[in-house]
Amino acid sequence: MPEHPPALFKNASPSLVLQLLELQGITLTTEDLQNTIQHFNIIQGHANKVLAFQLDDAIEPAPVFQPGNGENI
Amino acid sequence: MMDGRHSVGEITQAIRNGQVSAVEVTQACLQDIQRFDTRYNSFTEVTASRALEEANTIDMLRKSGNPLPPLAGVPYAVKNLFDIAGVCTLAGSKINQANPPATQDAALIRGMQQAGAILLGALNMDEYAYGFTTENYHYGPSRNPHDPTRSAGGSSGGSAAAVAAGFVPITLGSDTNGSVRVPASLCGLFGLKPTYGGLALNGMFPFVHSFDHAGIFARHSADLKHTFNILRPTNPPERFKKSPTGDILRIAQLGGYFSQGDRQAQHAVEQVSQALAVKHTLELPEVAIARAAAYVITASEGGNRHLSRLQSQAENFDPLTRPRLAAGALVPATWYLQAQRFREWFHDHVMQLFKRYDILIAPATPCCAQPLGQETIDIQGQSMLLRPNMGMFTQPISFIGLPVIAVPVQSAGQMPIAVQLIAPPWREDWLFKIAARLEQAGVCLAPVTRQ
Numbered sequence: 001m002p003e004h005p006p007a008l009f010k011n012a013s014p015s016l017v018l019q020l021l022e023l024q025g026i027t028l029t030t031e032d033l034q035n036t037i038q039h040f041n042i043i044q045g046h047a048n049k050v051l052a053f054q055l056d057d058a059i060e061p062a063p064v065f066q067p068g069n070g071e072n073i
Numbered sequence: 074m075m076d077g078r079h080s081v082g083e084i085t086q087a088i089r090n091g092q093v094s095a096v097e098v099t100q101a102c103l104q105d106i107q108r109f110d111t112r113y114n115s116f117t118e119v120t121a122s123r124a125l126e127e128a129n130t131i132d133m134l135r136k137s138g139n140p141l142p143p144l145a146g147v148p149y150a151v152k153n154l155f156d157i158a159g160v161c162t163l164a165g166s167k168i169n170q171a172n173p174p175a176t177q178d179a180a181l182i183r184g185m186q187q188a189g190a191i192l193l194g195a196l197n198m199d200e201y202a203y204g205f206t207t208e209n210y211h212y213g214p215s216r217n218p219h220d221p222t223r224s225a226g227g228s229s230g231g232s233a234a235a236v237a238a239g240f241v242p243i244t245l246g247s248d249t250n251g252s253v254r255v256p257a258s259l260c261g262l263f264g265l266k267p268t269y270g271g272l273a274l275n276g277m278f279p280f281v282h283s284f285d286h287a288g289i290f291a292r293h294s295a296d297l298k299h300t301f302n303i304l305r306p307t308n309p310p311e312r313f314k315k316s317p318t319g320d321i322l323r324i325a326q327l328g329g330y331f332s333q334g335d336r337q338a339q340h341a342v343e344q345v346s347q348a349l350a351v352k353h354t355l356e357l358p359e360v361a362i363a364r365a366a367a368y369v370i371t372a373s374e375g376g377n378r379h380l381s382r383l384q385s386q387a388e389n390f391d392p393l394t395r396p397r398l399a400a401g402a403l404v405p406a407t408w409y410l411q412a413q414r415f416r417e418w419f420h421d422h423v424m425q426l427f428k429r430y431d432i433l434i435a436p437a438t439p440c441c442a443q444p445l446g447q448e449t450i451d452i453q454g455q456s457m458l459l460r461p462n463m464g465m466f467t468q469p470i471s472f473i474g475l476p477v478i479a480v481p482v483q484s485a486g487q488m489p490i491a492v493q494l495i496a497p498p499w500r501e502d503w504l505f506k507i508a509a510r511l512e513q514a515g516v517c518l519a520p521v522t523r524q
Contacts, residue, residue: 032387
């Protein structure tokens with residue numbers, strides 16, 4: 001059974017979330033910003049669980065790109 | 074009078090025998106919707122003219138003596154993320170109202186039309202399918218026909234409410250993380266989420282490419298099977314396997330993570346397990362991480378899909394959806410990729426379990442339908458957010474695309490709740506067999522209700 005190291009990451013600060021929103025070009029009201037921070041922290045909590053699980057380097061992401069059969073060339 | 078309260082088999086037989094015309098059935102359904110749907114808000118658009126035209130075509134076909142197609146005269150409706158020619162595909166949003174009407178029907182609607190079914194309209198949903206309660210800010214909440222003060226579930230809430238109320242015997246919906254199975258549970262219906270890729274998604278407004286599935290609601294397992302067999306690919310690859318002869322099946326109940334539901338959810342699983350003489354319990358490996366990974370992928374793909382709309386018109390989103398999608402747009406790529414890598418790990422490990430078992434049983438929701446507007450649920454002494462956690466048992470299963478039928482368990486004096494029957498990929502045939510067995514035994518029933 002793989003080991004589960006403890007989650008390493010603290011919740012993102014409100015200022016970081018605000019910066020990331022600016023990076024993505026999203027402008028929100030104060031109320032929406034608070035709700036977005038809450039949701040981002042929930043996502044981060046889930047991400048911490050995933051990141052704490054040790055995966056073998058050989059494991060690729062699930063959706064594998066498959067090239068077409070060349071019919072459209 | 075024959076109407077949407079009857080089964081697919083009853084309606085097609087009566088039309089075939091000339092006991093009733095397709096137009097009469099359609100008119101009865103349209104009158105029912107007009108009279109009773111103010112209680113449940115399941116429809117956002119009623120396509121009466123089209124329905125009567127389609128019904129008339131069926132009646133003309135019968136009069137001409139030609140053989141009737143398999144769903145001749147059967148009324149149905151679709152979640153409003155399906156393209157309907159001439160109708161704007163809302164996907165539960167206000168933003169999409171600015172889009173032109175769809176120029177052609179979604180692939181599954183074309184399949185239903187070819188089979189002779191009659192499209193009555195489009196059904197309410199959570200905005201852009203991101204929710205489990207259908208508390209839609211723009212179009213109002215869909216209400217549960219068992220108790221209109223409660224949620225019908227989501228995101229295909231209108232699809233579930235319309236079948237539970239007997240407006241139609243079948244509806245189409247979509248399921249990304251549980252959006253067929255959760256409303257099927259809360260409205261007490263049979264709900265199919267097939268294997269990922271098992272039903273065509275063409276002409277459906279997407280949410281999360283990695284997990285999007287089309288699905289079907291019905292009050293009878295036979296109706297579910299009949300509709301699925303019509304809609305699935307006409308030239309199925311070998312992956313749709315034939316059912317083995319004899320009695321199947323090695324069945325196990327899922328424990329551990331799946332024991333976190335309330336007493337009713339656990340009791341429903343026990344009732345189904347008892348009826349199927351299940352003796353084994355097992356745990357899926359690292360299922361909590363699977364749910365977490367599904368959550369991250371959903372947030373990221375959803376946020377990415379709606380990024381341009383968040384940039385240009387954030388104010389036009391549903392207040393419940395806007396911050397969820399905005400947060401998803403900020404997910405670092407490494408979180409997303411790790412979640413997709415874990416998906417591969419989880420798939421491989423769950424497939425190992427299917428060498429020992431054919432069907433797995435788990436609750437569909439942690440509790441029954443809760444009052445609209447409720448924010449939290451208390452389960453086993455733990456308070457948790459209601460909206461995201463209604464999918465805690467469905468999300469890890471769709472994460473790896475397994476086929477599931479949610480089967481309804483009714484108990485006197487209680488709201489209904491469903492149990493998931495889970496099979497390995499492309500074994501829908503096993504699920505139909507078990508669902509029919511449970512229905513025949515009276516353990517899983519879905520009566521029409523109009524409270």
